[in-house]
Amino acid sequence: MTVDWFPLWLSLRVAAVATVLSLVPGLWLAQRLRRGPDGHAAVAVVPPAVLCGYLAVLLAGERGWVVGWTAAVLAALCEAVPLVALLGRAALASVEGSYKRVAQSLGAPGWRVFWRVSLPLARWPILVAVGLVFSRVLGEVGLALLVAGFALGRGDVLDETLRRAVESGDGGAARILVVAISAVLMVALALTGSRITRQAPK
Amino acid sequence: MIEVRIRKVFASGFALDVEFRAGPGIAVLFGPGGAGKTLTLDAVAGFLQPDEGRILLDDRIVFDAAARVNLPPRARRCGYLLPGYALFPHLTVRQNLFFALKHRPRLERHRRVNDTLERFRLTESAGRRPHEVSPGERQRLAVARAVIGEPRVLLVDDAAAGLETPLRAGFHALLRQARQDHDIPVLLVTRNLRECFDLGDAALVLREGRILQSGAPRTLAERPASLEVARLLGVFNLLPVEIAELDPQRNSSRVRWGEHVLVGPYYPGKFRGDRVWLCVRPDQLRLLPRQGRPSPNQVPLELLRTVELPHSVRLEFASEVVVELSRAEFERQKQGREWLVEFPPQAFKAL
Numbered sequence A: 001m002t003v004d005w006f007p008l009w010l011s012l013r014v015a016a017v018a019t020v021l022s023l024v025p026g027l028w029l030a031q032r033l034r035r036g037p038d039g040h041a042a043v044a045v046v047p048p049a050v051l052c053g054y055l056a057v058l059l060a061g062e063r064g065w066v067v068g069w070t071a072a073v074l075a076a077l078c079e080a081v082p083l084v085a086l087l088g089r090a091a092l093a094s095v096e097g098s099y100k101r102v103a104q105s106l107g108a109p110g111w112r113v114f115w116r117v118s119l120p121l122a123r124w125p126i127l128v129a130v131g132l133v134f135s136r137v138l139g140e141v142g143l144a145l146l147v148a149g150f151a152l153g154r155g156d157v158l159d160e161t162l163r164r165a166v167e168s169g170d171g172g173a174a175r176i177l178v179v180a181i182s183a184v185l186m187v188a189l190a191l192t193g194s195r196i197t198r199q200a201p202k
Numbered sequence B: 001m002i003e004v005r006i007r008k009v010f011a012s013g014f015a016l017d018v019e020f021r022a023g024p025g026i027a028v029l030f031g032p033g034g035a036g037k038t039l040t041l042d043a044v045a046g047f048l049q050p051d052e053g054r055i056l057l058d059d060r061i062v063f064d065a066a067a068r069v070n071l072p073p074r075a076r077r078c079g080y081l082l083p084g085y086a087l088f089p090h091l092t093v094r095q096n097l098f099f100a101l102k103h104r105p106r107l108e109r110h111r112r113v114n115d116t117l118e119r120f121r122l123t124e125s126a127g128r129r130p131h132e133v134s135p136g137e138r139q140r141l142a143v144a145r146a147v148i149g150e151p152r153v154l155l156v157d158d159a160a161a162g163l164e165t166p167l168r169a170g171f172h173a174l175l176r177q178a179r180q181d182h183d184i185p186v187l188l189v190t191r192n193l194r195e196c197f198d199l200g201d202a203a204l205v206l207r208e209g210r211i212l213q214s215g216a217p218r219t220l221a222e223r224p225a226s227l228e229v230a231r232l233l234g235v236f237n238l239l240p241v242e243i244a245e246l247d248p249q250r251n252s253s254r255v256r257w258g259e260h261v262l263v264g265p266y267y268p269g270k271f272r273g274d275r276v277w278l279c280v281r282p283d284q285l286r287l288l289p290r291q292g293r294p295s296p297n298q299v300p301l302e303l304l305r306t307v308e309l310p311h312s313v314r315l316e317f318a319s320e321v322v323v324e325l326s327r328a329e330f331e332r333q334k335q336g337r338e339w340l341v342e343f344p345p346q347a348f349k350a351l
Helices: A006-033 A038-044 A049-060 A069-093 A097-105 A110-121 A123-147 A158-167 A171-198 B037-045 B093-099 B106-119 B135-147 B165-182 B193-199 B217-222 B227-233 B327-333
Strands: B002-009 B015-022 B025-030 B052-057 B060-064 B078-081 B153-157 B185-190 B202-207 B210-215 B237-247 B252-257 B260-264 B275-280 B286-289 B298-301 B303-308 B312-317 B321-326 B339-342
Touching: A006 A069, A006 A110, A006 A123, A006 A171, A069 A123, A097 A110, A097 B078, A110 A123, B002 B037, B015 B025, B015 B037, B015 B202, B015 B210, B025 B037, B025 B165, B025 B193, B037 B052, B037 B078, B037 B153, B037 B185, B078 B135, B093 B106, B093 B135, B106 B135, B135 B165, B153 B165, B165 B185, B165 B193, B185 B193, B193 B217, B202 B217, B202 B227, B210 B217, B210 B227, B217 B227, B227 B237, B227 B275, B237 B260, B237 B321, B252 B275, B286 B321, B286 B327, B312 B327, B321 B327
Parallel strands: B025 B185, B025 B202, B078 B153, B153 B185
Antiparallel strands: B002 B015, B002 B052, B052 B060, B202 B210, B237 B252, B237 B275, B252 B260, B286 B339, B298 B339, B303 B312, B312 B321
């Protein structure tokens, strides 16, 4: 039984980079959608995970113009940005309006109210959103890339490796990878989720 | 000086239509919930855009519907104190003050913050966050943050609501200090009549988006302009009467109140047979033990309840008549079994 850790490393790398890169455009979108009706926010998450797989094929396929795992990151961003926007919108909405009103009356322009007041006050819900986005990108987007038959050089994303390990009768390696990925997901969610109950007093 | 003349109709049909001027000092916006008090503050601060009208702060136009001027809240320089104060919980006391001075030169910012910390006795708490300091310090920080940027007007939206008595007294002292130090108009929203009298240099009584009466709080208590105002103030006995006689020569009148006849002054503009409300304050009534035949304006009434207040005693009689006596007077009267309530003729105001 030999465990190839490369797929786990690749999946983590793709999910982490996509999550971090999605924060700025996602939160910008969240701020823009703040005043719109809920329908606008719902539209923002319409792109299904399978679209990411399709996008990956287009980007990294035979006629694609992006090589390597960058294609996977770009594909994952397609999923992560709307999700950050949706969850970030809820997080920003949880900040009491009185803080923003006082900040404005003290002479702060909109961007400063956002960076100095709304964002710091919504930091815990946003951190939870980051955990959720990371988990979703790691799991669901990995699956979509698998469906799309996405392959990168010598390695595959985790789900593809799991399928091959099971099919080739190497159940031990598959189990170790499943335990490893589950542990990563649980730690990510536990770390972010626990912050909900330890929010700074307002 | 602040001048406000605005009108705004909301989708619900509620219309805010107010016009007033206020100079340096505390102008109280008094009225029940939903009267439009906070909406008026929001319009002044720039959070609500009226449909029509004009707002001047310190002789500068900050809103003019006709000229399409509508300065954003950040450009209006209004100190805004909200219920709960909305102190930024992630910033220290010092940083909360810095926030209000971000557009000033660095050295000036430091100097002003240090001065303010000292003036408001916050120096020792400067490095703590709002939830780590005492309620009194939070109060001082809120007022300090609102005035540190030298606002043109200070808006206070029922910020003392729900406070315990010592904290409320402390907050009132801070507002008086702010009025004295900064010489700016303070618009204070409250539903508390005591606060209105404690702090107000002027008072505006609002109901359903309109100003019913304005003037010194004392004037309101002496001469309510309408039945609505008298009811809102809630400090008057209101007697529904019918005018039986009017004698302008002797400046007198007789009115029927149920089975009783009361003598009062002449009521200009009223006619015999008119049904009016007579308004008289509880402290203007006298209480006498019942002995023999009552004189004019002495009415035997059944005592329903006695309420002991910190400085006086409130006696509630049948027909919704309330008499307020000093404690000493009450001690003299309390042995009696039956009382006559005497209505001094000149105390009556017809509404």
